[in-house]
Amino acid sequence: MEDHSERAKKFAEDLVLRYKTLLAFNDDLVCGTISWESRGGLDDGIVEIIGLGVNEEFKRQGIATKLVSAMIESAVQFYSSNGYSLRVILLFMESTNEVAREFYLANRFNEVSVIPSLYPHDDASILIRHL
Numbered sequence: 757m758e759d760h761s762e763r764a765k766k767f768a769e770d771l772v773l774r775y776k777t778l779l780a781f782n783d784d785l786v787c788g789t790i791s792w793e794s795r796g797g798l799d800d801g802i803v804e805i806i807g808l809g810v811n812e813e814f815k816r817q818g819i820a821t822k823l824v825s826a827m828i829e830s831a832v833q834f835y836s837s838n839g840y841s842l843r844v845i846l847l848f849m850e851s852t853n854e855v856a857r858e859f860y861l862a863n864r865f866n867e868v869s870v871i872p873s874l875y876p877h878d879d880a881s882i883l884i885r886h887l
């Protein structure tokens with residue numbers, strides 16, 4: 757995507773306009789982002805993580821862990837302020853993404869299923885975390 761400025765622009769627009777997004781800053785540099793949205797009705801209590809990424813030079817410093825915690829805090833607050841409870845966090849990821857798998861397993865997610873060929877070049881793993 758870094759080589760395709762139009763796609764990068766559209767991706768950034770989606771993060772800001774379509775999803776709820778948190779940014780992690782180091783001084784005035786964005787070093788990571790997480791985006792999510794509610795799934796189903798609020799009474800289902802389900803949030804899907806749409807994207808999570810940390811810039812290369814900031815990896816392995818606990819930033820994604822902090823982003824996931826901050827996202828959960830924000831989503832719990834959002835649901836409870838509407839009279840509901842957040843129950844489940846769900847995400848789809850490329851099955852061959854071993855780093856993401858290690859990350860999510862370390863953050864109390866479980867891999868519950870695989871959808872063959874969901875992505876053009878990979879299967880999709882579904883991970884969930886119950887609160």
Ligand SMILES: CC(C)(COP(=O)(O)OP(=O)(O)OC[C@H]1O[C@@H](n2cnc3c(N)ncnc32)[C@H](O)[C@@H]1OP(=O)(O)O)[C@@H](O)C(=O)NCCC(=O)NCCS
Pocket residue numbers: 806807808809810811814815816817818819820821822849853855856858859860862
């Ligand atoms: C996955 C990703 C978001 C992790 O971000 P991060 O800020 O480096 O993660 P953290 O520092 O919070 O790591 C927490 C734990 O996850 C695991 N982990 C993270 N990166 C790992 C790696 N490269 N190899 C093995 N385990 C890893 C470790 O258990 C780590 O704890 P430790 O450092 O104490 O051993 C980051 O590597 C990334 O942006 N990858 C590219 C985008 C992506 O794949 N996003 C997820 C799919 S939506």
